[in-house]
Amino acid sequence: MKHFYCSLFGHNYVVTKKVTFHVKEYTCKQCNQQVTTNGNGKLTILTPKHKEINSVLERIHCNRLKRKSLILDR
Numbered sequence: 001m002k003h004f005y006c007s008l009f010g011h012n013y014v015v016t017k018k019v020t021f022h023v024k025e026y027t028c029k030q031c032n033q034q035v036t037t038n039g040n041g042k043l044t045i046l047t048p049k050h051k052e053i054n055s056v057l058e059r060i061h062c063n064r065l066k067r068k069s070l071i072l073d074r
């Protein structure tokens with residue numbers, strides 16, 4: 001029935017992880033389907049491959065933020 005609700009009204013996604021400013025991971029509250037933002041800014045099913053890409057993006061993003069705050073501290 002939960003899946004029926006999703007197919008009727010659409011998934012009820014909540015953000016589970018912020019990868020970068022533009023890329024986030026979401027989980028549907030109804031059916032627990034996980035999705036992520038892809039390169040086109042659209043939602044796509046979160047596959048192990050996407051998780052891998054996101055963890056790399058997250059690392060790059062963190063490093064960038066760190067570097068920026070270092071510059072601001074000077």
Ligand SMILES: [Zn+2]
Nearest residue numbers: 006011028031
């Ligand atoms: Zn759903």
